[in-house]
Amino acid sequence: MDENQEELEQHFQQLRTELHQNQLQDFREHFLDLHVYDQGQFYQGLSADERHLVYAYLSPDELADMFDVIEEDDEHVEEYLTEMRPRYAAEMLSQMYTDNAVDLLNELDKKLVPQFLSYMDSEHANEIRELLHYEDETAGSLMTTEYVSIVANQTMRSAMYVLKSEAELAETIYYTYVVNNDNQLVGVISLRDLIINDEDAMVADVMSERVISVHVGDDQEDVAQTFRDYDFLALPVTDYEDHLLGIVTVDDIIDVIDDEAASDYSGLAGVNVDEISENPLKAASRRLPWLITLLFLGMTTATLINHYEALVSKASILAVFISLITGTAGNAGTQSLAVAVRRLAISDDEDKSFGQLILSEILTGLVTGLVTGVTIFVIVGIWKSNFILGFVIGTAMMAAITVANLAGSFIPMLMEKLGFDPAVASGPFITTLSDLTSVLIYFNIASMFMDRFIN
Amino acid sequence: MDENQEELEQHFQQLRTELHQNQLQDFREHFLDLHVYDQGQFYQGLSADERHLVYAYLSPDELADMFDVIEEDDEHVEEYLTEMRPRYAAEMLSQMYTDNAVDLLNELDKKLVPQFLSYMDSEHANEIRELLHYEDETAGSLMTTEYVSIVANQTMRSAMYVLKSEAELAETIYYTYVVNNDNQLVGVISLRDLIINDEDAMVADVMSERVISVHVGDDQEDVAQTFRDYDFLALPVTDYEDHLLGIVTVDDIIDVIDDEAASDYSGLAGVNVDEISENPLKAASRRLPWLITLLFLGMTTATLINHYEALVSKASILAVFISLITGTAGNAGTQSLAVAVRRLAISDDEDKSFGQLILSEILTGLVTGLVTGVTIFVIVGIWKSNFILGFVIGTAMMAAITVANLAGSFIPMLMEKLGFDPAVASGPFITTLSDLTSVLIYFNIASMFMDRFIN
Known part of the structure; x- marks a missing residue:
């Protein structure tokens, strides 16, 4: 593909020259010879002045094929359409496949739409108007009428x-x-x-x-x-x-599959990964809402530990294992969440009851918790020569993991039941929530055995 | 689609009856009338005895169309092919599209493949042999020769x-x-x-x-x-x-897009979400390797805190904020990781240097860290009436977030440079690693200001 890319770059350079030197015929011939996707790549690389030349050289019909491919991905769509003469833009929209024209119009300021429709013949305008009505993310919003x-x-x-x-x-x-x-x-x-x-x-x-x-x-x-x-x-x-x-x-379905995957991925990470901007300030402003929300949730965990401060000052060894227990339970909760979201997305086992799925996840949590708990029991017991402390850490770990697994599966399933997209249940949210439950479990178990593990 | 589903169930019931009562003609007519995908659904619901009847009633050619759709998704493929007479199976494989036949053969025990090929005519066998050679996940492994x-x-x-x-x-x-x-x-x-x-x-x-x-x-x-x-x-x-x-x-490409999305999602969660099994023991055994590995990584954090135990016993208030700092930095690192993985997957900005991307992520980290740090400074300062403590927590938070952002973007980019799939960089791995750096930062800053914030 790389040699193609180079060849294409040369081609683009030539087209630009022809555009600047008013070589109408050559430009038209060479431009229309390109695949529409490549036409779009060229067009999107032009300045506003150059684009105005393109509108003079190409008919709305010729431009329509290219706009069928550009459609909604481009953030400059509104700029493109408003810089054209309205009649030219309306004609181009009429010549596009209706579903793509609708996608474009959906990107515009709502107030601009009627103007474009008023310049179209009534048949096209009505078709577009009808499709504009369908709810987003339904078959109606994806369909076209050109069959x-x-x-x-x-x-x-x-x-x-x-x-x-x-x-x-x-x-x-x-x-x-x-x-x-x-x-x-x-x-x-x-x-x-x-x-x-x-x-x-x-x-x-x-x-x-x-x-x-x-x-x-x-x-x-x-x-x-x-x-x-x-x-x-x-x-x-x-x-x-x-x-x-x-x-x-099928081409629209590929976009749907990509969008759904990106939104699942974004949900798990607690950040919208699709709004990729190179500007650190913008990027930070996208990430901060989640971070600050979770910070406040995390404050409840801190308040909880604060409640046990007397315990910690008596046995500072307890502080050593806080992050290990919260971290491991968080990891288990994230796994559980991802499996639950995926299962909800792909399976049709609606026949399996809510209860069964939760039970199965609790059992998985118990088994992983048991193995992890025994492992840490042995490690801590040997390291600190204190198997009672090991028992406290191991038991807390096991309980914390089981609860994290429960939360990781219960929350997305509940969201599904309530009609929300379970994929929005974010990994960071689950880990922060599981920090809270883990700390609660840890300090309660520790206070029960307090007198036994302090040497 | 629900009424279709019910209708289909009735149809399947009828087919089963015809199968058991040896109504060859009726069965053939009704089975072949189904869409191949639905044929597959029916076939996959049968017992081994019933499947043997199907092999008697249908020609290899007729079954081939259905197997084109079943292909690799079904874990029972080996069972299906080995229960057929070898000559029947070989004939069916010949009649399938070559890419799908190759996908099936790739699911089998390597030793079984030559037997099937030996029963095919040499033209088909050679075509399949050639495609079997292409490396997995390349265009060659996806392509078919029927054009x-x-x-x-x-x-x-x-x-x-x-x-x-x-x-x-x-x-x-x-x-x-x-x-x-x-x-x-x-x-x-x-x-x-x-x-x-x-x-x-x-x-x-x-x-x-x-x-x-x-x-x-x-x-x-x-x-x-x-x-x-x-x-x-x-x-x-x-x-x-x-x-x-x-x-x-394009149908094979949809599978590719799904697989890539599932593997990105699995990577972020630290669990293979695609091997969905209902058995809690199996599920646990899939999740434990990651959990135990991360537990050992987490132990280094515990060891580090252990090193600072004297500090904690003097100022137990420090324990209160451990999970808040590690948790928030972990959340920021996960966001950073997801954005980096996504950017690497979709963009071609190879022209942007490694350094520039890292720098931009450090700046994002500094901004999010600054805002989060100032927020927690104010909260802790007021809560504990101790702005020096607030300053310690806020500064540690800011530094921990910046380092987590750096790690979250640097690790996947490094993997990409080294030729690995950056999506394998797991969220839990980043959070566990960031626990370590966060604790290190936290206790170092705390020990610097130790004498100032203890009242």
Whole structure:
């Protein structure tokens, strides 16, 4: 890929020169020869002045293909659209796939949207308006209306004719959806079917009637799971009476999978990893809310230890093991949390009761706690020649780990039950919470055996 | 989807009855009517005895389509293949897409593979043997050899003819690759191009010569990134002299993206979240290695605190803030780690030097540390009416956070430089390491001001 990259850089340099020297024809030819993604890379590297030249050299239609690829990832989208003449921008939006145009418009200040829509012809404007209404992160918000649909009562030849005439505008032509007179989805034909079957065969005989579809209100994670399971390139979206409303294509699903993964990862780390900014001040301002919140939660742990200060001043050896116990329990809680979040995300074992899953996690906690507790019992017993102290540390460790495991699994499951995304349950939150319970357990056990382990 | 699920369950029940009552024709008709993914769901729910009936009722070819979907996810793959007659299994493997057959064979005991290959015709066996050689997690290990390629010097009509004849066997027919006489990749035509262009046009005139391809040795993450960027459904794979070797399809890339996300998530949590087992003993045995390793690392922190025990017995108030400082620094380190891992995964800013990135992270640490430190200075100062103690805690907090940020970003970047996957840098490892540095900083600062904050 590296030689490609270099070649591309040269190409970009040449395009820039052509732009500056008003070589309209050369620029157009060389620019349109690029893959749309590379066009986007070039465009995004330009200054505002250079971009204005691009708007003069290219038609809205030509720019639309490129904007289909740029879509929401770029933080400058609003700048791009507002620097174009409104009529040009509206025309370009009309020429984009509806789902991508909607994604762009969703990035804009809400007040700007009606202006762009007012410049469009009513058909495009209405399609966009409709899609703008769907709730974020549902099948409806992902779908586009550029699909090919036919009725069953025709030959493959005539179906192919319809397909050819719509091929240029459709986002995918690899599936043709078959609907009845009421626009209800009744079948699907892949382009492969169209190509390999006899031209005189009837669509009704060839089509697959077991169409897998998603509902317009389905969560995007469920839609992604259906894509994973069935390896589709596109899925039809219907309302609750099977009327075909649109399709979701696999490229949008890849974005969904990436977004979901990033948000799970962010949740576990207690920081939004996707807003990557190079500016340390901005980065700090993103991280501080969580840190300060957790600092206050941590203060309750400090207050708790403060309560036991008399104990510590009598047996300062207790201070030695605070961070070991809180740290290990925190590690166990983080593991438990990650496993629980993952299990909730991928499995459909709704049949397994809440209680069973929690019980299984408590048992896991007991086993890991037992092994870890015995290990530290032996280490401390030998190190300090004091097996009663070892017993105190070991028992506290075991109890703290079990409780941390319980918290790590219970909290995300509770969130799921309450309808929140369990992935938001953050690792740092669990470790800070587990610090509190661990300290409580530790000092209570220690005070019980106080007279025994002080030599 | 829920009504579908119920309908499917009834269907499965019926299939089972037909299987038991030897209704060969009915079973075949109803089974083959299912989507291959659902066929797999049914098959995976059967007992060994029932599966033997399936092997009697279905041809290897019919079963192959289903096994294309089951592939590596199922832990019982070895059981399935070894319970079939070897010749039946070999025939089924031949009929699968080569990449999927290779994935299956990679799940087996290495000793079993030659037997299966020996029953195949030499063409299939050689194709599989070749793909088995590619290193795991490279483009080569993902690719399949079932693609359609043509030469440029022909009309669209004749290209379409070739495509139709190969359509049934190819894994994707949506791109046709154009090669020269030396099998070097020179162009690509999408099926859309084939359909909308004039039948008499020459392939050479219509094809796109800017083919984006990947090298056979490219890392799967880079391949996935190319799919993300360009929204392709398939990508050609070449050797280093542009010879076309195979294609990678988007369904395999979705698996790659899922696997990479799960492994990043696992790394951050210090547990392999993908081996989900319901058995608490097994779960514990997966988690213990990390926990025990970190316990030993944590012991060094305990030893360090032990070293300062005299200090603690003089000023037991110091014990109150140990977990607050280690916990908060650990949280900051985890944030820093997650951001660094994510940045390394998605960005190509190789131009930014190692030093710059580290510097930016130290600055972020200083800012977050300063804000957090001042906050805790005020809280402790007021709470304990002792601003010198507050100053000690605040300064220690600030320094500990800065060091944790440094460690959280430096460690994954170092791993990347050394050629390891930075995502393996685990959150619990960073927090446990940061416990050590935090305690060291804390007690050193405390001992400096010892005489001042004890009233």
